[in-house]
Amino acid sequence: MVSLPSMVTSPPSLTAPELELRKQVRAFLAETLPWGTFEPGLGMGAEVNPKFSAALAERGWIGMAVPARYGGHDATAVDRFVVVEELLRWGAPVGHHWVAEEQKQWLLPRICRGELCFCIGMSEPDAGSDLASVRTRGVRDGDGWRVSGVKVWTSNAMRADFMIALCRTGDGERHAGLSRFLIDMHSPGVTVKPIPFLNGSTDHFAEVVLDGVLVSDEMVIGEIGQGWAQNADELAFERSGPDRWISTFLLVQEFIRERPDLAASPDGSRLIGELAAQYWVLRRLSLAVARAIDAGGTPAAEAALIKEMGTRFEQDVVSALRELLDRELVCGLEPAPSLFERLLRRAALDAPSFTIRGGTTEVLRSVAAKGLS
Amino acid sequence: MSDSELFDVAVKLFAEHSRWQDVGDADATGWPDNLWKALQQTGFSDVPVPEELGGAGGSVADAVQLLRAAGAHAAPVPLAEAGLVGGWLLASAGLALPEGVRTVLSPAATLRLDGDRLFGTAPAVAWGHRAEHVIGLVDGVVVLAPGPATQSGGPAVSRGVNLADEPRDTVVFDGVPVTARADAPDGVTEETLWERTALGRAALMAGAISAVAAMTLRYSGEREQFGRPIGRFQAVQAHLVTIHQQATVVASAVDGAVEAVELGRGGFEIACAKMLADRAARLVTAAAHQTHGAIGMTKEYPLHYLTRRLWAWRDEAGGHRRWADRLGSALVASGPDALYPAIQSGSEVVQ
Numbered sequence: 001m002v003s004l005p006s007m008v009t010s011p012p013s014l015t016a017p018e019l020e021l022r023k024q025v026r027a028f029l030a031e032t033l034p035w036g037t038f039e040p041g042l043g044m045g046a047e048v049n050p051k052f053s054a055a056l057a058e059r060g061w062i063g064m065a066v067p068a069r070y071g072g073h074d075a076t077a078v079d080r081f082v083v084v085e086e087l088l089r090w091g092a093p094v095g096h097h098w099v100a101e102e103q104k105q106w107l108l109p110r111i112c113r114g115e116l117c118f119c120i121g122m123s124e125p126d127a128g129s130d131l132a133s134v135r136t137r138g139v140r141d142g143d144g145w146r147v148s149g150v151k152v153w154t155s156n157a158m159r160a161d162f163m164i165a166l167c168r169t170g171d172g173e174r175h176a177g178l179s180r181f182l183i184d185m186h187s188p189g190v191t192v193k194p195i196p197f198l199n200g201s202t203d204h205f206a207e208v209v210l211d212g213v214l215v216s217d218e219m220v221i222g223e224i225g226q227g228w229a230q231n232a233d234e235l236a237f238e239r240s241g242p243d244r245w246i247s248t249f250l251l252v253q254e255f256i257r258e259r260p261d262l263a264a265s266p267d268g269s270r271l272i273g274e275l276a277a278q279y280w281v282l283r284r285l286s287l288a289v290a291r292a293i294d295a296g297g298t299p300a301a302e303a304a305l306i307k308e309m310g311t312r313f314e315q316d317v318v319s320a321l322r323e324l325l326d327r328e329l330v331c332g333l334e335p336a337p338s339l340f341e342r343l344l345r346r347a348a349l350d351a352p353s354f355t356i357r358g359g360t361t362e363v364l365r366s367v368a369a370k371g372l373s
Numbered sequence: 374m375s376d377s378e379l380f381d382v383a384v385k386l387f388a389e390h391s392r393w394q395d396v397g398d399a400d401a402t403g404w405p406d407n408l409w410k411a412l413q414q415t416g417f418s419d420v421p422v423p424e425e426l427g428g429a430g431g432s433v434a435d436a437v438q439l440l441r442a443a444g445a446h447a448a449p450v451p452l453a454e455a456g457l458v459g460g461w462l463l464a465s466a467g468l469a470l471p472e473g474v475r476t477v478l479s480p481a482a483t484l485r486l487d488g489d490r491l492f493g494t495a496p497a498v499a500w501g502h503r504a505e506h507v508i509g510l511v512d513g514v515v516v517l518a519p520g521p522a523t524q525s526g527g528p529a530v531s532r533g534v535n536l537a538d539e540p541r542d543t544v545v546f547d548g549v550p551v552t553a554r555a556d557a558p559d560g561v562t563e564e565t566l567w568e569r570t571a572l573g574r575a576a577l578m579a580g581a582i583s584a585v586a587a588m589t590l591r592y593s594g595e596r597e598q599f600g601r602p603i604g605r606f607q608a609v610q611a612h613l614v615t616i617h618q619q620a621t622v623v624a625s626a627v628d629g630a631v632e633a634v635e636l637g638r639g640g641f642e643i644a645c646a647k648m649l650a651d652r653a654a655r656l657v658t659a660a661a662h663q664t665h666g667a668i669g670m671t672k673e674y675p676l677h678y679l680t681r682r683l684w685a686w687r688d689e690a691g692g693h694r695r696w697a698d699r700l701g702s703a704l705v706a707s708g709p710d711a712l713y714p715a716i717q718s719g720s721e722v723v724q
Contacts, residue, residue, distance in 0.1 A: 013632070089713050249713070257709040264705050270694065272712075273701025277626075277645035279716045284625045305618050362607070369610035372590055372617055 011287040018082055025086040028059060033092060040091020040339070042347055043247030043314075045204075048095035048159065050114075056087075057114030062097050071112040077237070077293040081286070085242040091250050095156065121151035121165035121183070121208060122231075129363045131166070132174045132228065136210060138167040138181060144216040145169070147181060150209050157192045157206035160185050165210070166227050178227035182219040189213040199349040233298050238358060240289040240303035245282040245310030247354060248317040248347050254340040255321055262324065271320055282310050301371025308364040311354040318347045376438050383442035386411055391446040393675040399449035400538040404503055409450055409474070418452060419470060422460040427470035433457070434631050437576040441627075444580025447678040449539060451476045451500040453573030459508040461569060466515035466555035471506045474522065478509035480566045484546065486511050489554065491518050491528075491546040497689075501542030502530045510557060510566050517553040518546070526550075535685035537678070560637075568640060570690040571647040572630055578650040578686050579623045581679045582657050586620045588676060589613065589661045603664070612660035619653035626650065629719070638720040644696040645719075651693040654683040 014022070032055055041047050056062050064080045066072020087094055097114050110116050127134040136149025147167055157163065163183045170177030183190065189212050195205040222230055252275055256263045263272060285306050292299045321344065322329075329345055331337035337345070355361045374382070390408040399405040412418040421436045422428020436457040443452050451474070459477040463470060478484065482495035491511070498507065504520030507528075521530035521544060529545045590613060593604030603609045626646040633639035658680040662669045669676045687693070703723055704715055715723040 085717075253709045253712050256705060256712065260705070264702070266698070269701030269705045270697045271701065272704050273644070273697035273699070274648065274693075276700060276704055276712070276716060277648045277697070280629070280642075280645050280719065281622050281626050281649055283716060284629055285621065288625065305614065305621065308614065309618050309622075365611050365614045366607065368614045368617070369604075372613055 011284055011291050014078075014082070018078060021079055022082050022086060024059075025061070025083050028055075029086065029090050029092065033090065035090075038091075038093070040250055040343070041093060041095075042091070042250070042343065042350060043088050044094065044243045045247070045350060046088075046091060046095050047093035048117075048156070049093035050096045050117075052093050053096040053114040056097070057112060062114045063112030066112055071110075073112070077290040078287065081242065081290040085246070085283075088242050088246045089249055116161045117156060117159050119154050119157045119160035119163050119185070119206075119208075121154055121163045121210075123153045124150055125152055129360055131231075132178065134166055134168055134178070136165065136167045138169045138179060138215070141214065144214055145181065145220070147183065147210050147213045147215055150207065152195070152207045154206050154208050155204055157185070157208050158194060158203060163208065164221065166231065169224055169227075172225075175228040176225055178231075179224045180221040180227040180230060181215045182221055183210070183213060183215055184219075187213050187215075199346065232300060235300060235303065235359065237293065238303075239307040239364070240286050240299070242283070242286060244307045244358070245279070245286065245313055247314045248351075249279065251317060251321055251340065251343050251347055254338075254343060258338055258340040259325075267324060271324060275317060275320070278313055282306070282313065286310070301368050304359070304364040304367040304371070307359065308361055308368060312361065314354045315351045318344070318351045322348065376434055379435055380438040380442055382415075383417065383439050384445065386415060386417070387442050387446035387448055391443075391448040393447075393678060396447045396449055396675075396678050403540055404500075405449055408448060412450065412452065418450075418455045419460060420456050422456065422464050422470055426464050426468070428456075428460060428464065433572075433634050437572070437627060437631050440573060440576035441580035441583070444577035444582075444682070445584040447537075447581065447584075447682055451504075453570075453577060454499050457573045457576075458566070458569045462508050462510060462515055462557075462561070462566065463517060465561045466557055468515060468517055468553050468555055471517060471552065473505035474500070474503050474520075475506040475508060476500050476504040476520065477570070478507055478544070479570070480510065480563045482509065484509060484511045486514060486516065486551070486554070487548070489551050490548040491516060491551055492548055493546055495544045495546075497533065497535075497541040498544045500540045501544045502532055502540060506552065507544065510561070510563060513557050513562075514554050515557050515561070516551050518549055518551045520544070535689070537681035537685045539682070539685065564640075567691055568643045571696070572627075572634065572639075572643050574686045574690040575623070575627050575630065575643070575646040575650040578654060578683060579620075579627045581683050581686075582616075582620045582623055582650075582653055585657055585661045585676070585679050585683070586616045588679070589616055589664050593664055609664055612664045615660045616657050616664075619657045623650050623653045633720050636721075641700065641715065641720040641723050644700040647691065648693055648696045648700075651687045654687045658683050 039047060060073045061083045063072045064075035064083065065077060068074045096117055122131060124134050124136060136147065136151065138145040138147045163185055165181050165183050167179055167181060168177050169179040189210060191209040193207045194202045195207055196202045197205050262268045289299050289302050289306065329348060331341050331345060390411045395405050395408060416429030417439050419429040420431035420439060421433055424430045440453055454476040459475055460470060476499050478495040478498060484491060484493035484495065502521050505522045507518050507520045509516045519527040521527050528549050531543045533541045533543060535541045593609055593613060594602050596603050604613065626649045630639055630642040630646040633642040661676060661680065665676055668674045704712055707723060
């Protein structure tokens with residue numbers, strides 16, 4: 001029998017307060033970011049806009065699930081789901097605060113005000129999917145720690161105020177010797193080198209060299225030696241959210257708007273029907289995990305199952321639309337390409353990263369397989 | 374009784390009366406008499422028909438739980454036809470349940486009523502030759518008519534079977550007088566009959582897929598090659614993950630469809646559930662057979678009781694295309710800005 005009880009339990013539909021929250025977010029977006037007045041993004045890879053993040057924070061929609069005593073809002077995982085879903089399906093510029101939001105357990109009041117930008121230092125040149133083999137090392141130095149090593153594929157490092165860095169602090173067993181530090185990116189010894197992305201962007205990906213960076217004891221996240229467990233718990237949050245299946249939704253929406261003829265053709269409407277069914281069920285499963293988190297669970301295996309399916313689906317959307325269009329992706333420089341054309345070009349180039357970032361498909365399958373019994 | 378308690382009781386009943394050997398015997402004889410009697414005695418065959426119409430009461434959710442259990446045991450009986458679909462159709466028009474085996478004429482049948490006489494051909498009628506009564510919707514009228522197994526004066530029948538050797542018979546009416554008839558109420562149309570039929574198939578498929586998941590996981594832990602259980606190989610784990618993902622998808626989709634139907638709607642959700650079940654059937658049967666290897670292709674090993682049904686049920690009650698086309702056309706007609714709200718709220722806002 002299926003061994004993932006929290007997922008087969010149906011998510012009760014949204015409650016009246018949850019629906020009211022959704023209404024507020026929709027009204028906020030319609031007012032602050034009217035459709036057509038901004039460049040919508042593809043899910044979490046959206047634009048960076050500190051002013052927008054500040055406006056969201058003002059309404060309490062950043063650091064939502066953080067306890068109020070740390071400046072958060074004591075909201076539920078489902079409330080967070082509701083807000084994130086609306087932001088992402090609108091293509092809103094969430095880039096400035098996205099990582100901070102992912103790491104909400106450790107947020108401070110300034111993060112909840114949307115003032116700080118974070119990056120996550122996990123991967124290294126020799127530690128990708130095998131994350132436990134990180135070599136960046138924190139060595140005791142007086143009252144603090146000296147951190148040295150190289151982090152790669154670090155999103156937004158060039159504009160981050162802080163890095164959450166996974167480091168080796170003990171020689172014990174693989175997982176036991178790992179800890180996490182909050183590193184001030186303006187400290188001496190921190191060097192950020194952009195890594196140009198294949199889509200031409202140079203302001204997203206970076207290599208970060210940490211050369212004897214001094215970190216005080218207060219900047220240890222949780223306890224020394226707990227880094228791996230913290231990481232694993234957070235992945236349940238990170239891997240099951242709308243951001244793992246919604247990234248290419250706007251392509252479908254804008255396809256219907258710009259190519260109503262093709263959308264209404266037999267092949268077109270069949271495809272829209274198929275995609276709608278997938279979105280509907282992925283959303284249900286994703287919401288079920290949020291409910292399970294609110295009930296006190298850490299459904300990590302379930303989250304892995306969803307991300308594995310959801311991110312492959314995000315890619316399938318792009319290839320299915322391209323097959324239907326069956327033409328070269330050449331945009332004229334004049335007149336300016338339409339929104340659908342811009343989104344499609346971006347998605348065609350970004351899509352392979354969907355099944356890599358946040359845990360590759362292959363690693364997720366291993367995590368999920370361990371959860372089967 | 375809660376839904377999960379009902380499911381557990383039903384699983385026990387099927388485990389006793391629908392063992393693989395019983396299913397195999399029914400393939401040959403066309404009918405598992407003990408199983409059907411047990412379903413009648415417990416009243417399971419008469420869920421969700423109200424008691425005042427001769428049924429056993431219960432909700433659509435109850436009927437779906439019974440079908441999940443039936444699907445998991447490949448139960449070779451017209452349970453969906455007797456209750457969720459046929460029973461509902463009769464009850465909707467205020468007609469009482471008749472005694473004896475009953476089945477449903479598909480909405481694809483070409484039938485007409487001339488006064489109280491029924492004419493035309495109904496293809497692929499589930500267990501048609503065993504039916505003492507058939508239930509159909511003809512030109513907006515709910516009809517109860519004698520089946521081919523009635524004592525005398527019933528319709529002609531020619532036998533057929535689906536990929537799982539379940540009877541799918543052609544029934545021909547040449548003026549058979551109906552037993553009872555009543556106008557269908559508002560909201561009971563050819564399309565809602567399609568939807569009910571599809572919900573029944575999706576529920577059976579959810580059950581069969583969960584059983585394939587359990588059987589394949591067990592086998593992958595027992596079968597050893599290269600000195601270890603094959604389930605320890607990553608390539609095999611990928612199959613197991615696919616199977617469990619799809620089992621979860623279909624379970625959630627069927628739940629969503631039931632929730633909507635109990636609120637008096639469900640067109641969007643049932644279309645999604647049937648599409649997702651059909652897709653899952655394709656992915657799950659392929660992964661399960663690949664994991665089992667040659668043993669899974671034998672008559673002796675029971676995997677085929679489930680996988681052959683999944684292959685057959687994919688195409689029954691409207692296949693993937695029918696539901697994708699209908700849903701997609703409705704969504705495209707509603708325009709781009711209605712698409713996401715439809716994904717969020719389903720039949721509350723669409724159709």
